[in-house]
Amino acid sequence: MENTLENKAKFFAQYWGQKVLVKDEHENCPVGHNLSFEFIENAYLELKPLSSITDEELVKIAQFYEPTAHNVKLDDGQILFDFIYGDQGASGAIEISDGYCLDWLRSNGFATEWMGLSVEDLVNYGWIKLKEN
Structure with a gap:
């Protein structure tokens, strides 16, 4: 560009x-x-x-995708988190470049x-x- x-x-x-x-x-x-x-x-x-994003902000993003998201952290362009699936724990990841995530970051001045x-x-x-x- x-x-x-x-x-x-x-x-x-x-x-x-x-x-x-x-x-x-x-x-x-x-x-x-x-x-x-x-x-x-x-x-x-x-x-x-992006290095100034808070833990609370990361949780907001992750909980849009998975309401039970917890133990959220930013690592190498991904938001990593744990969540509850049925009666078990599971893990997930969101790419920073994903649509909602990118929109959320821009709408919050990142x-x-x-x-x-x-x-x-x-x-x-x-x-x-x-x-x-």
């Missing part, structure tokens, strides 16, 4: 309504109807790195890969800056 203003606007739209847009080093403002090329040319999104671009690519393009932990 090329580093163009059109692609940048498409990426920004993934965070619609969130106060993560920074323009000219001013306060964060919501992403919305301000996605004109002129406005976003020198703007970026200030997003949370930086995620997009259209083949890694988070590192997005930082290098200047489209995002990661918040400090």
Whole structure:
């Protein structure tokens, strides 16, 4: 994916309504109807790195897939968890790139890969800056 203003606007739209847009080093403002090329040319999104996700947030994601999820942890691009199946215990895994998981992360201000671009690519393009932990 090329580093163009059109692609940048498409990426920004993934965070619609969130106060993560920074323009000219001013306060964060919501992403919305301000996605004109002129406005976003020198703007970026200030997003949370995945490393800052809390245990409680991981549990919320896992419990969407399996309501009895517990012992939830993040490991190498997957959310691993245990759950109750009938009267037995079982284990499960969710890929971070899975639809609901990815949507949840974006809707909560986390930086995620997009259209083949890694988070590192997005930082290098200047489209995002990661918040400090």
